Amino acid sequence: MKNLNSVFVSLIVLISAIMLNSCQDEVTTTHTYRAMVPVYLKMSDVRARTIVIEPGQELENPGKIYLYGNYLLINEPQEGIHILDNTNPASPVNLNFIPIQGNVDLAVNNNMLYADNFVDLLVFDISNIRSIKLVERVKDVFNHMYSSSDTGIILTFKDSVITSESPYGFMGRGFFMADSRASFASNLSGAAQSYGQGGSMARFTLMSGHLYAVDDYSLRVFDVKAPSNPKHVKNIELGWGIETIFPFQEKLFIGSNSGMHIYDAKNPGNPTKMSVFEHVRACDPVVVNEKFAFVTLRNGRMCWNGVNELQVVDIADLYKPRLVKAYPMLNPHGLALAGDYLYVAEGQHGLKSFNVANVMGIDQNQLEFLKSMKSVDIIPGPKSLIVIGPDGVCQFDYSTPSKLKPLSCINVKNPVTVQ
Template sequence: MKSFYLFCAAIAASLLLLAGCQKPDTCTQVSKYTIYTPVFMDIADLRKAVKSEAPHTIQQPGKIYLLGHYIFLNELNKGIHIIDNSSPAAPKIIAFVNIPGNVDMAVRGNILYADSYRDLVTLDISNPAAIKEVKRLEDVFTNRQQLFFTAAADPNKIVVDYELRDTTMTSNCQTIEMIVMDNAVAYQSTKAPSSASMALGKGGSMARFALLGQYLYTVDITSLSAFDIQQPLTPVKKSKTEITGGIMGGGMIETIFPYRTNLFVGGQRGMYIFDASTPESPAMKGRFEHAQKCDPVVVENDLAYITLRAGNTCSPNQESSLMVLDVKDIMAPKLIKSYPMTSPYGLGIDNGNLFVCEGATGIRFMNADDPAAITQLAQEKGLDAFDVIPHNKILLVTAKDGLYQYDYSNMLQPKLLSKINITVKQ
């Protein structure tokens, strides 16, 4: 699976000088580049594009969300696959919702919230095979620019893709060449509607949004935003809080996880705990800093589990690990123990059953009843795992080659129930 951060890393790597030569009286250098030519879409066309369609093949999956017997699987920047999971051994894709620029989604009751580049889209999913847009909040996600990118010059257009072309350039050694790009394929997200009596879904650990009470919280690379969703169809943005340690502090904010009245925000430089008891303006109460690494977090029984992935854009010279923290006192989180890992991505926790995605190494099935003595019970190899959702002894796993489901009622011998294959784009 191609992630946004791997995409950024490829761009950054393409700007490095790869070769050079010297002569007694002159110096030239040969630089290799990948040129990214932006593909534009009119905002007006973008805002008319949401529609329910027949099932599509899965080509580049992103985030997952689970509600009842339905799985919602993002197709990166394209839309959402709707999967009937009444039988986990035989899941069936029943529809695709075309949503340009979609990365995240969440569901409560019959309402699905999804991002569409700048906008927050509200969808009626009472008939999952014929989902309809019922409301759009325009320009609520204004921070669409990412590292290495700038905004489109025309405010009536948005960059929806890039055409790639490799090239080389010879220049004087004293000349610094740079490629200017016009925007980015972005993220941003939302999480869903109204009253506490409505059925609430469950997202993975890589989410950039969280639903808590009557509020929706989203994170971008530097900040936390709060939306009042007491009226499910008309969210109202209430506040935006800059997070110390964001990109200006040396690391991007990456994930958010709700627990009780708190929000646990994962970033490349640490975990930040926000008290949301005043929901319209959550306040940071505690933090736990670490070396710069990629950092999703999940919480159960006042214990926070954080995977720290080194390498690539995260931290090329550090070791990967799983950290367990006591967060009963949110103002003073304490490290219980750190466990070495290979290359961890998403993770999940369910009644002491811990699941860690390890990329090409597969998935670790672990017993976390004693946080100071976590043990591995099993490991599933042969899949490049990205994120998980454990629920009712069924583990959903997004991987490079498909959507997997495992029965983990026996953690020593997890059983593969099904796999929906991904069709690799040629």
């Protein structure tokens, strides 16, 4: 027993010595692992750059479209805005390109072009289209669209191989930070004469001297009665999944992936909620007339497992919207309404047109199905029907609604697949 006690004491002494030694000389191990690492951008660097207007450029990845007088504006997502002279829709002229990092949406009010620049709102004077000038920058009004830290805003995450040293074999804090942040998003009618006209996929819209901008979960209100000097008025929380906004007769119809929100904007600086028409989870642009709202629902990579259909909603009572009828579609994206005629962008499948005078028989009144016209959104302008898709931007004479007549197409260099 005495020998066993001696051995036990010896072991205790040996372990204590090792522990004391380890406190003096820390043991480190090297680890190599994969992680999603944030890509940062400092807004101070973005703001320091001078925006120089460039000559017209080829379309590469067209996003939002916007019509202002005789000008057609086409957003190049995250890159900037193309401006074309569309006096003759059969022969549009590419005038210039405004390079704007992080640009997603746009609107025009009395010759003032509003465009997002990551977290800032920019104002350009386009009264002289040959001499466009940046006249105002409203800072940090869209910072909700980006995760951020002291390092800057997070644009995206990249898959990286990381090698680090850490004591006692534990991985460093950086790995857990990158892993936990990977779930954050990295990514935003008939108008008055002084305003332009956007498509049904727009997140910016103008009405009653105010600019309204929606993001994933809120409505941002700006007073633009002084067009060159927008004032951020307030934010209105709407709930997650907000996608589009459409103005009509002092009302705002806001599409989300779970329903259509209706807001009363008679007091334009303080829109108030009237109702929400709920539907299954799916992407959801909307256009309206005096009696009905036409809503397209689709599934897809960013649209959950929703249905593909056109829903007609009775809005006679804006506080109690109700579904009238739903029609199956292939994969509908944006849509446009011109009188009794509805145009539906069916993504990769083409472009459809309907007479919707009888909302109970829309499926029996399809006018055309242009399968070669891959389409994402549509603007029914005073001179032409403007259709944007992965292959470019095309215009049609739609004076005879039952037979669209091609006028022109601006093709992109490298077409992509519609999502």
